[in-house]
Amino acid sequence: MAAIVVVFDFDRTLIDGDSDSWVVTEMGLSDLFHQLRSTLPWNSLMDRMMKELHSRGETADDIAECLKKTPVHPRIAAAIKAARALGCDLRILSDANQFFIEKILEYHDLLGCFSKIYTNPTFVDEEGRLRIFPYHGSTLSPHGCSLCPSNLCKGQVLNNIQASAPESERQNFIYLGDGSGDYCPTLKLGDKDYVMPRKNYPLWNCIFSDRAFVKAEVREWSNGEELEGILLHLINRISSERSML
Secondary structure (H helix, E strand, O other): OOOEEEEEOOOOOOOOOOHHHHHHHHOOOHHHHHHHOOOOOHHHHHHHHHHHHHHOOOOHHHHHHHHOOOOOOHHHHHHHHHHHHOOOEEEEEEEEEHHHHHHHHHHOOOHHHEEEEEEEOEEEOOOOOEEEOOOOOOOOOOOOOOOOOOOOOHHHHHHHHHHOOOOOOOOEEEEEEOOHHHHHHHOOOOOOOEEEEEOOOHHHHHHHHOHHHOOOEEOOEOOHHHHHHHHHHHHHHHHHHHHOO
16 A cells, blocks of 8 residues: 555545536436435435436436536646556545446546545446445444444545554555545544645535544645645655655
8 A cells, every 4th residue: 555545535526516416417307306305315315316217218328428528627637647646545435426436537537546436336237227325235334423424434434444554554644525424534534644625615614613623734725726736735745754754
């Protein structure tokens, strides 16, 4: 594992919008989505939307074509490629889903930059319907975290990533996110780590509602240009500090 691990949230972080909302809007599901929104957890609701698309004759390939139009800021794409070239271990930790994330990354030639994607799993069943399942499935114990939705505790996943490194290998983490679900993993970071919350988004609000709970150094960003500049500056700073040890 590389000495510097960069963990990206996906929606409203790596991409500017929300991949679920993009598909719902672009594929004409808005009315049904809003009708069912209060009756199902988000993860189950998106699986229900895929059922609706299948009933309309839309295929997984049709969904993939829709996802190709999802915009990725060119400076964020450049930052990802630069961080990878600098030897960082890049990962995604997202409450979106495997199919959406992989198709978007493939189209923008970014999938190979990431060593691991932690998200809600998907598969296309024998009838050709895209299925979406929770990351913490029925075979796993409930994560018991009051900060996170039942389907995915990002803090638990980050703990597992941290624990997977050899004890003799010190790592620095940089975590980028925007949502309230990114607060739990932020609390798992140490004082040699960094968190990059998107300014004026829920994670930023959580952090600054009581800064004392977060040990990591905080570097806020608002757009793709700022994300690129701050991320590459931090990587170079960490690399310089490590070289002096």
